[in-house]
Amino acid sequence: MFLSSSSSSSTRQPPPIHLPFMLPTSTVTMSSHGREFGNRFVDETGFLRLMPSVEAPIWFPSSSDETNNNNNNHDDEQVKISGKRKGEDGRVKGGDKPKGKVRKPRYAFQTRSHVDILDDGYRWRKYGQKAVKNNKFPRSYYRCTSQGCNVKKQVQRLTRDEGVVVTTYEGVHSHPIEKSNDNFEHILSQFQIYTSI
DNA sequence: CGACTTTGACCCGCGC
DNA sequence: GCGCGGGTCAAAGTCG
Numbered sequence: 217m218f219l220s221s222s223s224s225s226s227t228r229q230p231p232p233i234h235l236p237f238m239l240p241t242s243t244v245t246m247s248s249h250g251r252e253f254g255n256r257f258v259d260e261t262g263f264l265r266l267m268p269s270v271e272a273p274i275w276f277p278s279s280s281d282e283t284n285n286n287n288n289n290h291d292d293e294q295v296k297i298s299g300k301r302k303g304e305d306g307r308v309k310g311g312d313k314p315k316g317k318v319r320k321p322r323y324a325f326q327t328r329s330h331v332d333i334l335d336d337g338y339r340w341r342k343y344g345q346k347a348v349k350n351n352k353f354p355r356s357y358y359r360c361t362s363q364g365c366n367v368k369k370q371v372q373r374l375t376r377d378e379g380v381v382v383t384t385y386e387g388v389h390s391h392p393i394e395k396s397n398d399n400f401e402h403i404l405s406q407f408q409i410y411t412s413i
Numbered sequence: 414c415g416a417c418t419t420t421g422a423c424c425c426g427c428g429c
Numbered sequence: 430g431c432g433c434g435g436g437t438c439a440a441a442g443t444c445g
Contacts, residue, residue, distance in 0.1 A: 342419080343436095346436070346437095357436070
């Protein structure tokens with residue numbers, strides 16, 4: 217395994233990047249829904265920008281998905297349970313593609329960094345890692361450890377540019393940030409203004 | 414001992 | 430219908 221793969225923001229392994237401090241020296245790009253947001257780019261000076269598309273294969277809800285979402289609450293617990301298969305002992309396992317196509321929007325951050333994990337102030341637990349086609353680096357899957365919070369994120373390094381890490385967030389935290397690092401939350405909250413959820 | 418990571422198995426959706 | 434790729438589960442292992 218090439219990546220001594222990543223970590224949650226809490227323990228072990230190489231120290232995570234504290235995003236606000238990383239920004240000045242790193243190029244961070246954000247995207248959502250593949251839309252443009254006017255001149256909301258804060259780029260050339262090296263900080264943050266929203267971008268109309270992403271380099272990594274990232275899923276965003278289609279317009280039809282969004283339509284479907286209108287009649288559903290976004291508590292996907294129920295969605296996950298239904299349509300779930302069970303193993304021999306009755307345990308639920310594997311996969312998480314609800315039949316109703318109810319999915320949360322994702323927000324992708326592209327970061328130039330040697331470290332995979334951006335410390336956004338929340339605590340994450342890794343629940344999976346997969347090899348990705350056409351990418352020599354695996355993709356890691358994380359879930360927010362806060363009770364009742366279903367936010368997930370994926371972290372993947374690009375093959376084409378090993379210095380670039382793509383972090384994809386799915387969902388919105390239902391709790392306050394857990395570390396004294398509110399810059400990133402501020403960024404996110406601003407970001408939501410420009411995206412439909 | 415609790416929190417977390419690793420990893421193979423499993424399932425689903427989709428394209429062919 | 431089949432195979433592939435993506436996403437998740439959970440047992441086992443690791444660490445502080």
